[in-house]
Amino acid sequence: MKLIYTHENKIIVENTRNYLCEKGIESVLRNEYSSGGMGELSPLETWPELWVADSDFNKGKAAIETLVGEQQGESWVCIQCKEDNDPAFETCWSCQAERT
Ligand SMILES: [Zn+2]
Structure with a gap:
């Protein structure tokens, strides 16, 4: 199995899982019940994770990029600076200002 996707918002992870399912890719949700444990774990470690079979990884990755x-x-x-930026960019390609 390979980790293909993780996000702090479980709903987004589930949406992604449904999308993969529509594409015929089986995935497994892990860390589903660990969020809300506000203790010593960093937030990243409690994010829900989607895992897929190795053979589905490339196909799944492409599907997620589309999604x-x-x-x-x-x-x-x-x-x-009023430059246009690609939707994937989090900061301006020209002046590095934060996306707002
Ligand atoms: Zn800029």
Whole structure:
């Protein structure tokens, strides 16, 4: 098995799992019940995780990239330099300002 996707929001992970299922890719959800344990674990370690069979990994990865692309949608304009940025960018490619 390989870890293919993780996110702090379980709903997003479940949506991703459903999407993979539609594409015919079986996945397993792990860490499903560990969120809410606010103790010593860092938040990252309690994120729900999606795991797939090794043979499905490349196909699943491509499907998730498509899904993420659909969710992020439109490009954005930097408030500092007014350049257009690709939806995947978190900071401006031109001046490195944070996306707002
Ligand atoms: Zn900029």
